[in-house]
Amino acid sequence: QGPDLGQPLSEDEIPSYARYVMPDGRGLPAGGGTASEGAAVYAEKCAACHGETGIEGPVMPPVGPNDVWAKPAGRHWPYATTLFDYIRRAMPIDAPKSLSDDESYALAAFILSRNGLIGDGDAMNAETLPAVEMPNRDNFTDVWAKQGAEPW
Amino acid sequence: QGPDLGQPLSEDEIPSYARYVMPDGRGLPAGGGTASEGAAVYAEKCAACHGETGIEGPVMPPVGPNDVWAKPAGRHWPYATTLFDYIRRAMPIDAPKSLSDDESYALAAFILSRNGLIGDGDAMNAETLPAVEMPNRDNFTDVWAKQGAEPW
Amino acid sequence: MAGIAAPRMAHSEPVIPDWVTVAGERARGYGMPAGQEAHVQRAIIEPFKDIAPSFSFSGTPHQRLRGTITPSGLHFEVHHGGRPNVDPEQHRLMIHGLVERPLKFDLDSLGRYPMVTATHFLECSGNSLFNAIMPEPMQAGCDVLHGLLSNTEWTGIPMSILLEEAGVKPEGLWVVAVGNDGPSLARSIPIEKLMDDAMLALYQNGERVRPEQGYPMRLLLPGYEGNMNVKWLTSLWVTDAPAHTKDESGEYTELLADGSAVKFTFGMGVKSIITHPSATMTMSGQGYYEISGLAWSGSGPIRRVEISADGGQSWAEAELVEPVLSRALTRFRLPWRWEGAPTLLMSRAEDSTGAVQPTRSEWKARYDPSNFLHNNAIQAWQITSEGMVQNVYA
Amino acid sequence: MAGIAAPRMAHSEPVIPDWVTVAGERARGYGMPAGQEAHVQRAIIEPFKDIAPSFSFSGTPHQRLRGTITPSGLHFEVHHGGRPNVDPEQHRLMIHGLVERPLKFDLDSLGRYPMVTATHFLECSGNSLFNAIMPEPMQAGCDVLHGLLSNTEWTGIPMSILLEEAGVKPEGLWVVAVGNDGPSLARSIPIEKLMDDAMLALYQNGERVRPEQGYPMRLLLPGYEGNMNVKWLTSLWVTDAPAHTKDESGEYTELLADGSAVKFTFGMGVKSIITHPSATMTMSGQGYYEISGLAWSGSGPIRRVEISADGGQSWAEAELVEPVLSRALTRFRLPWRWEGAPTLLMSRAEDSTGAVQPTRSEWKARYDPSNFLHNNAIQAWQITSEGMVQNVYA
Numbered sequence A, B: 001q002g003p004d005l006g007q008p009l010s011e012d013e014i015p016s017y018a019r020y021v022m023p024d025g026r027g028l029p030a031g032g033g034t035a036s037e038g039a040a041v042y043a044e045k046c047a048a049c050h051g052e053t054g055i056e057g058p059v060m061p062p063v064g065p066n067d068v069w070a071k072p073a074g075r076h077w078p079y080a081t082t083l084f085d086y087i088r089r090a091m092p093i094d095a096p097k098s099l100s101d102d103e104s105y106a107l108a109a110f111i112l113s114r115n116g117l118i119g120d121g122d123a124m125n126a127e128t129l130p131a132v133e134m135p136n137r138d139n140f141t142d143v144w145a146k147q148g149a150e151p152w
Numbered sequence C, D: 001m002a003g004i005a006a007p008r009m010a011h012s013e014p015v016i017p018d019w020v021t022v023a024g025e026r027a028r029g030y031g032m033p034a035g036q037e038a039h040v041q042r043a044i045i046e047p048f049k050d051i052a053p054s055f056s057f058s059g060t061p062h063q064r065l066r067g068t069i070t071p072s073g074l075h076f077e078v079h080h081g082g083r084p085n086v087d088p089e090q091h092r093l094m095i096h097g098l099v100e101r102p103l104k105f106d107l108d109s110l111g112r113y114p115m116v117t118a119t120h121f122l123e124c125s126g127n128s129l130f131n132a133i134m135p136e137p138m139q140a141g142c143d144v145l146h147g148l149l150s151n152t153e154w155t156g157i158p159m160s161i162l163l164e165e166a167g168v169k170p171e172g173l174w175v176v177a178v179g180n181d182g183p184s185l186a187r188s189i190p191i192e193k194l195m196d197d198a199m200l201a202l203y204q205n206g207e208r209v210r211p212e213q214g215y216p217m218r219l220l221l222p223g224y225e226g227n228m229n230v231k232w233l234t235s236l237w238v239t240d241a242p243a244h245t246k247d248e249s250g251e252y253t254e255l256l257a258d259g260s261a262v263k264f265t266f267g268m269g270v271k272s273i274i275t276h277p278s279a280t281m282t283m284s285g286q287g288y289y290e291i292s293g294l295a296w297s298g299s300g301p302i303r304r305v306e307i308s309a310d311g312g313q314s315w316a317e318a319e320l321v322e323p324v325l326s327r328a329l330t331r332f333r334l335p336w337r338w339e340g341a342p343t344l345l346m347s348r349a350e351d352s353t354g355a356v357q358p359t360r361s362e363w364k365a366r367y368d369p370s371n372f373l374h375n376n377a378i379q380a381w382q383i384t385s386e387g388m389v390q391n392v393y394a
């Protein structure tokens, strides 16, 4: 019998960043955006750190690998949903949570289209984003599933 | 076989405060002083902290007990040699080691005479100081000798 | 700085330092290291410089420390968005998702919960990255090479107690833990670990968790890679599956030699480093030295540490300093004489599961050349005939 | 202080703190506690005020700490002449007197010696002085009442190694240890203790000993009264007898009930305090609490701690937090419910020798009313029906 001092937590007290969009799309909000829309936002708010085309860096390039980063998000990550959620909660690093849902969809679309995974005009939204087939998805071994915490 | 990196220490590198005058007087230097001589030094350099007559405080009174200190040095301490050494190394607390050997002898004499253990004109020196019979000397149990580190 | 006072006594008194002739400084409410130790600092690396200084790591200077506890001021930092100024009065820990009773806790209420105290290391899975990927061994100290590693006496609440109050539903298999920092750092954690030995850490070496380490509260997952021990913990969202957050999708996945990758690699492998002597030091002449270092494993207590002074041909067992605790840094020591000849020093740890550190080439062979995570390879230090201690690959 | 940012999202997003919308602070070389914890300080007492502020004590705020390690910044101080600004380059440790080879050691050379690491408490034999002598129990926290007590992971050189290099002569039975401070504090120590488990402590919780605790080196005598653990240690003078220094002649001798006195009372008795709850706190309502506290003994490890919530009529055994180390603070814990009634809480520790804490009246009966040293009596806390926790004699 513990102290039982927790207070009831109601749904409207939980900020979106206390959850994470799931690979199957659960948690994605309304709205959407295309790579073309994302390109402008990217140029304005992201390129200075991640490189003009998303490859140059200096910060981890989301589009293609470079000499210092071999795992670009738009290619290495198994689920496209992570792009949306991470960008919305964390980017740009100096102004996290400043992007709207639409902008975050558009930026995910931009990165995915630069990687040739969707077309420039394909809108990413709660239905289309989880459906993107990430190329590296089946190239992972889930070590926890295989052997628990035992080191690889 | 340890590192053996100690350097030889020569006698003239050892400051007096690295030793302590022993109860039997070993280590006492030349020189000496009387209570009468000590009275003037005491009034100038000690009274502000220990009280005009050595009883008032506020700091531990060396002459007589008061409400906050029951163990005055000149009465409770088992050996008079300790008075000389401690005063020379540590007092006044703002200027430790500023007193000459003669001054330190004289201040010890002052405290001892105020306690009625020697006369006002008795010179304290390397021979007389260890011979002072401190009244409380045989009133101690040496707990280390009796039972080692076991708490009393 | 204090100088030397002129001798005072007429007879042959030695010169004495002037600080023994004055009253010392007053007591103070909170102490700091001596001014002369001001160089004992964390080694800060901001890889993106002024473009993104809030992405940084700063390593514990193990080459200047000697015990097993890391002083809190020198505990390593890895920041993915800087150190937030969290207001402890506003901060809440939320437990929600697949639970019977979504709950929130404030700091004052948590102070009434049962607590545990345990000493555990934290290690960033990117620790020792330079030795993993630099073509030539970098000449730097243990702070830069292996500093993303620290050891702390943590005190806090068993996570199982809080989760049980919320009532985890049978379909709740994972928990997404989120920090109260700018990027809202998130990691998916198996419910088994949270119910086993996970702690909501509130105290670090006796006092409140430091801002760098997650003030006012962090998640502690003994033995798991540092990134999962979410700092400034504000939310535990119970789910049916891992969310594949950013860190577990990319940054903390390892590329293997065959081009595939591994994900959800949680446990930190058995590892050791010799801290004395170590790179950037110079031997102070021949003769006796005590080789001293640190060993640890995410799987349990250290069983054995062996030292080689001939590049791995022969090994001697070092003494382990008691108490040898599970998932805590263990100091090892071995007396040794340096006779002035070039020497290759190595340490090799074995843990209670029987796992042993690989050589660097064994370790490298498993991974893509770009991988710098989970590097637990044996560290070799070369002592030159001039007594310089250098980082080498061997 | 951070405020609350206006909600950003059109739909029903909760208000979010503004620190999650900005980049956090950069890494720093040496960390400090959060600004909000600035009140967690040592309690400074300067009994002679501005007349002699260099005579002072400052107590560890145990009521605000929760582990067993005392953070170094909060380690208690007792100063007999203030904190000297010792220059570590000039500082020497001398070993002389009844030895074959008088030696001096500088700090750099000592860095090559074999070291040991061990966690030990230090307690001033004047700890808990107010409860010893105040006619009415003082209403103050554990910092003031019992703060001259701390616990540290010390690392240093076994004293026996250094003394053996100097070669103690058969007639060398005592050692006068002297500090490098203004009053050149001196204590006579039996050679047996120095050859047994005494340490020249160079590191405190991993980093260099702090100035308050004796930078750059101090004597550590596990289990012995704090005053003998000479700080800023500069000289070990081997003698045939104790010197009867100032402290062992007066200040650290105890007057007994029969008017006689005891000298050379070295070991600290078995003792415990409940830190949570403790005086100056207010209970935050009825229900579950974890009683938590610290126990220790100068004679060895703690064997048992019992708690009474009815003024000593019945006792329940508390859990001891592992590892239970010899001559180190041991945390004990016991779950408990406060039902709102007035309650008298006590803890009673027993050590490995079978010694048990006395009640306050048993302890008082042994000594002259003026004695405030070696007070290891049971501490009682009264909880009023309003939930105030008060210091009481019981």
Ligand code: HEC
Pocket (backbone or CB within 6 Å): A041, A042, A045, A046, A047, A048, A049, A050, A059, A060, A061, A062, A071, A072, A073, A083, A086, A087, A091, A092, A093, A094, A107, C048, C051, C052, C055, C080, C081, C183, C246, C250, C251
């Ligand atoms: C001022 C610098 C800065 C700006 C501007 C910035 N980022 Fe970042 N971004 C970073 C840093 C630093 C990281 C690494 C964070 C980490 O590792 O946790 C990062 C990480 C990322 C990642 C994850 C990369 C990986 O492989 O883990 C993505 C995706 C990303 N940013 C997208 C964006 C987008 C989209 C924008 C614009 C809206 C943006 N960033 C603006 C600094 C920036």
Ligand code: HEC
Pocket (backbone or CB within 6 Å): B041, B042, B045, B046, B047, B048, B049, B050, B059, B060, B061, B062, B071, B072, B073, B083, B086, B087, B091, B092, B093, B094, B107, D048, D051, D052, D055, D080, D081, D183, D246, D250, D251
């Ligand atoms: C500015 C204050 C100050 C002055 C001036 C001062 N003292 Fe002290 N004295 C102290 C303090 C404080 C102590 C306690 C030191 C300690 O407990 O270690 C002390 C302790 C002593 C003691 C030991 C008392 C005991 O019972 O342990 C003696 C003896 C003594 N002083 C003598 C002197 C003499 C003689 C002088 C003058 C030459 C002097 N003092 C000047 C502050 C002072």
Ligand SMILES: [Ca+2]
Pocket (backbone or CB within 6 Å): A004, A005, A006
């Ligand atoms: Ca409830």
Ligand SMILES: [Ca+2]
Pocket (backbone or CB within 6 Å): B004, B005, B006
């Ligand atoms: Ca020699």
Ligand SMILES: [Ca+2]
Pocket (backbone or CB within 6 Å): C089, C108
């Ligand atoms: Ca509060």
Ligand SMILES: [Ca+2]
Pocket (backbone or CB within 6 Å): C123, C124, C125, C126, C225, C226, C227, C228, C252
């Ligand atoms: Ca990591």
Ligand SMILES: [Ca+2]
Pocket (backbone or CB within 6 Å): D089, D108
């Ligand atoms: Ca030097």
Ligand SMILES: [Ca+2]
Pocket (backbone or CB within 6 Å): D123, D124, D125, D126, D225, D226, D227, D228, D252
């Ligand atoms: Ca003491």
Ligand SMILES: [Co+2]
Pocket (backbone or CB within 6 Å): C125, C225, C252, C253, C264, C265, C266, C373, C374
């Ligand atoms: Co990993």
Ligand SMILES: [Co+2]
Pocket (backbone or CB within 6 Å): D125, D225, D252, D253, D264, D265, D266, D373, D374
């Ligand atoms: Co004593």
